[in-house]
Amino acid sequence: MKTLSDSEHELICLAVDGELTAAERPAFQTLISKSPLANELYTVLCEQRDRMRQFAVCRAPKSLAESVMARVRQLPAHTHTTPAKPKADSHRRTVWLSLATAASFFLLIGSASFYIAQNRNNEATFAQQILALPSGDKSATPPIETSILVADRGSDMDPVEFEPIDVATSVAIVEKPATAPVVKTAPANAGTLLGSPLVDSFKPFDSLRVQLPMLLPFSDIPRDDAKESLRNQLTLAPNTRIDLFSKDTAKAAELLILSGKSQSISTITETIAGERMKRKMPSTWIIYTDMLTATEVSNWLSSAATTTPQLATRLHVVSGQQQERKDLRELLGIDLTAAKKLEATTPNQSLAAGTLDQVANSLQKAMKPEKSAILLTYLPPIVRAQPSLSKDVKQYHELRKDRQSGTVSVMIVIRPTNGD
Numbered sequence: 001m002k003t004l005s006d007s008e009h010e011l012i013c014l015a016v017d018g019e020l021t022a023a024e025r026p027a028f029q030t031l032i033s034k035s036p037l038a039n040e041l042y043t044v045l046c047e048q049r050d051r052m053r054q055f056a057v058c059r060a061p062k063s064l065a066e067s068v069m070a071r072v073r074q075l076p077a078h079t080h081t082t083p084a085k086p087k088a089d090s091h092r093r094t095v096w097l098s099l100a101t102a103a104s105f106f107l108l109i110g111s112a113s114f115y116i117a118q119n120r121n122n123e124a125t126f127a128q129q130i131l132a133l134p135s136g137d138k139s140a141t142p143p144i145e146t147s148i149l150v151a152d153r154g155s156d157m158d159p160v161e162f163e164p165i166d167v168a169t170s171v172a173i174v175e176k177p178a179t180a181p182v183v184k185t186a187p188a189n190a191g192t193l194l195g196s197p198l199v200d201s202f203k204p205f206d207s208l209r210v211q212l213p214m215l216l217p218f219s220d221i222p223r224d225d226a227k228e229s230l231r232n233q234l235t236l237a238p239n240t241r242i243d244l245f246s247k248d249t250a251k252a253a254e255l256l257i258l259s260g261k262s263q264s265i266s267t268i269t270e271t272i273a274g275e276r277m278k279r280k281m282p283s284t285w286i287i288y289t290d291m292l293t294a295t296e297v298s299n300w301l302s303s304a305a306t307t308t309p310q311l312a313t314r315l316h317v318v319s320g321q322q323q324e325r326k327d328l329r330e331l332l333g334i335d336l337t338a339a340k341k342l343e344a345t346t347p348n349q350s351l352a353a354g355t356l357d358q359v360a361n362s363l364q365k366a367m368k369p370e371k372s373a374i375l376l377t378y379l380p381p382i383v384r385a386q387p388s389l390s391k392d393v394k395q396y397h398e399l400r401k402d403r404q405s406g407t408v409s410v411m412i413v414i415r416p417t418n419g420d
Contacts (some may be wrong), residue, residue, distance in 0.1 A: 003037075004035070004037060004038055004041065008031060008035075008038060011024065011027060011028050011031060012028070012031075012032075012038060012041055012042050012045065013045070014028075015028050015042060016042065016045045016046055016049055052109075055109075055113065056116065059116075064108075064111055064112065068104065068107070068108050068111075071104060072101075072104055075101070075104070213316060213317060213318045214229055214230065214233050214315075214316070214317035214318075215314065215315070215316050215317075216314070216315055217313070217314055217315070218244065218305055218309065218311065218312040218313060218314055218315045219305055219309040220305075221298075221301050221302050221305040221315060222302045222305050222306050227298045227299075227302055230294075230297075230298045230301070230317065231294045231295060231298045233317045233319075234294035234297055234298070234317075234408045234410065235294050235408065236319065237319035237320055238320070238409060239319070239320030239324055239325065239328070239409040239410075239411070240317060240318070240319060240320055240408065240409070240410050240411070241317075241318050241319075241320050241324050241410075241411045241413060242301075242315065242316070242317050242410060242411065242412045242413070243315070243316040243317075243318075243413050243415055244256075244311070244312040244314075244315060244412060244413070244414045244415065245312055245313050245314045245315075245316070245415050245416075245417035246311065246312045246313065246414055246415070246416065246417065247313070247416070247417060247418070249282070249283060249284060249285055249414045249415065249416050250276075250277045250280055250281075250283070250285075252311050252312055252414050253277065253285045253287070253375060253414050254277070255304065255308045255311045256287065256304055256311060256412070256414070257269070257287075257375065259300065259303050259304035259307060259308065259311075260300055260304075260373065262303060263296065263299060263300050263303060263371075264371055265289075265292070265296075265300060265371045265372070265373055266371065266372050266373070267287060267372070267373045267374065267375055268372065268373070268374045268375070268392050268395060268396050269374075269375045269392070270374065270375060270376045270377070270385050270390060270392045270393065271385070271390070271391075271392060272377060272383060272384075272385050273285065273375055273376050273377045273385075276377060276383070282416065283377050283378070283379060283380070283383075284377075284378045284379035284413065284414065284415050284416065285375060285376070285377065285378055285413070285414045286327075286331065286375070286376050286377075286378035286411055286412065286413050286414070287373050287374070287375050287411075287412040287414070288328070288331070288332065288373065288374055288376070288409075288410070288411050288412070289371075289372065289373035289374070289409075289410055290400065290403060290407055290408065290409040290410070291371050291372055291373070291399070291400065291403055291404075291407055292371055292373075292407055292408065292410065293406050293407055293408065294408050296371070297408065297410050301315070312414070313417060314417075320409070320411065324411060327378075327411070328411070330381075330384060330387075331376050331378075331384060331385075331387065331393075332374070332376075332387050332393055332396070332397075333387035333388065333393070333397075372396060372399040372400075374392065374393070374396040376393075378413055
């Protein structure tokens with residue numbers, strides 16, 4: 001059977017102790033990979049090493065050390081030749097134990113472990129006896145004479161010395177206090193919460209009035225609730241756009257103008273728009289008026305929906321925004337913002353001047369209709385009439401001078417649709 005050489009034994013022992021150098025590690029790895037015997041020996045030694053590291057630090061009695069040393073002195077002398085070492089390992093000394101010395105060493109370890117275990121059992125028994133005594137009779141245990149095993153790794157195990165130490169140990173007595181209710185201590189400032197201070201008053205929220213668009217079938221306008229909603233929408237904004245969706249925009253415009261006549265509303269048709277209507281050219285038309293009240297506009301559309309429900313399919317009402325004001329400037333040259341400021345800053349006139357104006361207005365009302373509107377081409381923009389060059393737009397501006405209070409600005413846009 002093949003055995004390991006002394007150098008191989010030494011290499012394995014160094015690996016078990018964790019003392020391999022960087023130059024020795026490759027040789028060790030090669031040895032355990034090629035030799036199953038070396039691998040098995042290394043595994044067994046590692047297991048023994050781990051078991052010994054699990055032993056608790058123990059104190060052996062003085063008598064045990066003396067008896068072990070007496071047994072060692074009775075053993076026959078043994079000499080062993082230490083193999084030569086390389087000069088690089090001169091700092092390391094190898095210790096080889098004979099079979100008798102190894103047996104004595106393990107006997108010492110086993111005896112010490114047995115003594116520690118027995119001593120712990122005795123201490124536990126003594127502690128239970130102390131706890132059983134009445135209160136006031138408990139005392140410390142007598143001192144126990146112990147010693148500590150000291151091994152000199154620097155020697156060849158010739159002198160093994162033990163230093164006796166007298167340690168006075170005692171059992172700690174812990175009395176379990178009686179169960180008492182937990183007393184909760186009040187905070188320094190009772191009734192005070194940790195956090196930000198309370199706010200005395202909150203700033204009221206700002207309310208915003210949001211106007212939603214109105215969308216309903218054109219045939220539903222004659223209903224009382226629809227007419228009321230339409231009147232409210234017309235009075236909420238300075239300018240309102242009403243979109244009428246129709247399959248035939250030219251015919252819808254003609255029917256709407258005809259329905260307006262029954263309500264004493266005279267509509268001026270711009271020349272270019274009239275020519276396009278006669279030729280049935282596809283367009284989007286706009287009827288603008290600022291000479292009717294919200295009730296009159298509602299009655300006008302209600303009458304049209306009652307007599308000719310096929311005039312349009314749907315009605316959409318939105319408040320006029322920047323785009324609508326821009327369209328009015330391009331179509332009629334009307335600036336709603338400037339007109340509002342001018343009306344607010346009108347200077348006070350004398351009584352005579354006011355009387356003359358009233359007389360002139362009365363004569364004009366007798367000669368001209370009181371309610372007027374104008375029809376123009378809305379889309380495409382390229383065919384829109386120029387306000388400064390159109391006599392129809394100028395005529396409408398002349399009629400607008402008689403605008404009364406309470407009237408609303410309305411843009412009725414007739415748009416084409418393919419749906420129902």
